Amino acid sequence: MNFSNSNRFMVILCCCALVVFIYIFFQPKCVEKVDPYNYWLLEKLNMKEKNESENVTNRYLHNPLLRIQQRGEYWVFYNLLTSKRTFAQFESITYTTHGDFTFLDNLPPLLERWRGPIGVALYAPGDDFKSSVDSIHYLRDCTTYLIEEYVTFHVFFKGEHHPKEIPNLNEVFSSAYNCSIDPSFKTINSEKTYKALNNLTYPVNVARNIAKESSQTYFVLASDIELYPSLNIIENFLEMINKSQIIFSNKNPMVFPLNLFEVEKDANIPGTKTELLIMLKDKKAINFHQYVCAACHNTPKYSEWIDTKETEGLNVFHVGKRFGPFAKWEPIYIGTKDDPIYDERLSWEGKSDKMTQGYILCVKDYDMMILDNAFLVHKPGIKVFKNDPGRNVHVYNTANLINNVIKKELEILFGVKEGCII
Structure with a gap:
């Protein structure tokens, strides 16, 4: 029997289609493995039935x-x-x-x-x-x-x-x-x-x-x-940025740290630097964590800052760095969404949770633009050091994690710079 070229092509095409059909029909179905801890949410969001879908969506x-x-x-x-x-x-x-x-x-x-x-x-x-x-x-x-x-x-x-x-x-x-x-x-x-x-x-x-x-x-x-800001920070900061154009003219990356304070338990929280300076003079306010970790919040030119009276608006008081006497500084600052993130392997119980970010700021040569009239005050009550054996275990484990794992990662990723420590 002779086949024309067109007939041969049709036979080949039909055979290929039959092979594909057999492969698809008899192929074992793939079952996606789901973490049993997270299956509950996937199940709730699954749209297997119309009514279930509507219920989940409506919530x-x-x-x-x-x-x-x-x-x-x-x-x-x-x-x-x-x-x-x-x-x-x-x-x-x-x-x-x-x-x-x-x-x-x-x-x-x-x-x-x-x-x-x-x-x-x-x-x-x-x-x-x-x-x-x-x-x-x-x-x-x-x-x-x-x-x-x-x-x-x-x-x-x-x-x-x-x-x-x-x-x-x-x-x-x-x-x-x-x-x-x-x-x-x-x-x-x-x-x-x-x-x-x-x-x-x-x-x-x-x-x-x-x-x-x-x-x-x-x-x-x-x-x-639990840290309450002084008054009018938003408008004063934005006005300062617009007038000075500092974020465009400064060659280094920068953040704007605020000095931190604690006040006595029954004290009113100061809203202005003038009120704060009076409380410091009367010993109703102290530097933040003065009795817990003084080095963590020891800011450059702190003595000069508290000796300087309040002025109008907001300005950069001093440009500092996180090294030398301030190598353990944990600044809280106005920055941007683009600044380094916090290491999510660290917990509050283990302490040192901001130290790794501080190291990155140091290595990347961030300028610490300390503000003159803005500050934060902790919820009233002076903190004192308390030994917590249960927490000490987490502190020990965190120190090991930082020294043996995270430190090496950061040095490879961001480099090493003299004076920058975790």
Whole structure:
């Protein structure tokens, strides 16, 4: 039997199609392996059935900006609740901070002084997730209007310590909180949180990075939630930047550190440098962590700073460096979203959590533009050193991690410079 070329081509094509069909039909199905700790969330977000899909979607309708993403071993609810106001990149400065729900009583007084955008990252493992949502709801509905205007909340937890269930956030935040009921941060002692009961460490640098990276604005003040700023920092800083054009004319990268202070337990928090200097003279205020880690917050020209009276606006008082007598300095500063991040392997319990970032700032020759009239004051109460055997174990392990692992990494990545230490 003779075949024309066209007939031969059709036979070959049919055979190829048959082979492909057999391969696809009989091929074993691939099953994706899912981390058992994280399967719960994947299951909740799975759209296997229409009704299930609608239920899951509806619980997040309160906020179209909400993103649920994995960050290493953590799940992050970015923008769990966003501020009503939005800001252009150079319109303001975002105060980025962190904690767990037991620290949220600090937000209203902080906001009264800052009066600008704030980003808060809350660590909320297990049952602490519900307590965090409850506390956020209370703050929005039962305290100052500034919460709704200016604060954006992010919440995160490790996969193996996920909540048993996620409350319907759309129902929660679409309803009014009953303000006659105290929130979780007033009724649950810090020793009774899920974190404490399960002996979990606090991933402080994960929280810092989440809040910082999520900022709407270019300039950020990455700080602690118990540190209250002096008044009018935002407008004075932006005016200084616009007038001096310092960020364009300076050859080195730079940040703008603020001096830090503590005040007595029953003292009023000073709002201006003039008020602060009076309190220092009367010994009602001291340098931050003076009795805990004086070297950590020993800033260049500190004596001259406290001997200099307040002036109008805001200016650079002195340009310092993080080496020599200040090699252990842990500056808290106004910087940008582009500045080095914090090492997420370090915990609050292990201490030294800002030292690795400080090393990078030093090696990269950052100028420390210390501001003349701006400062931060810790929530009233003088801190004293307390020996904590339980924490000492974490400190020892952290020191080993830094010296044997992280230090070598940083030296390879960023180099070595005389006087720069971790």
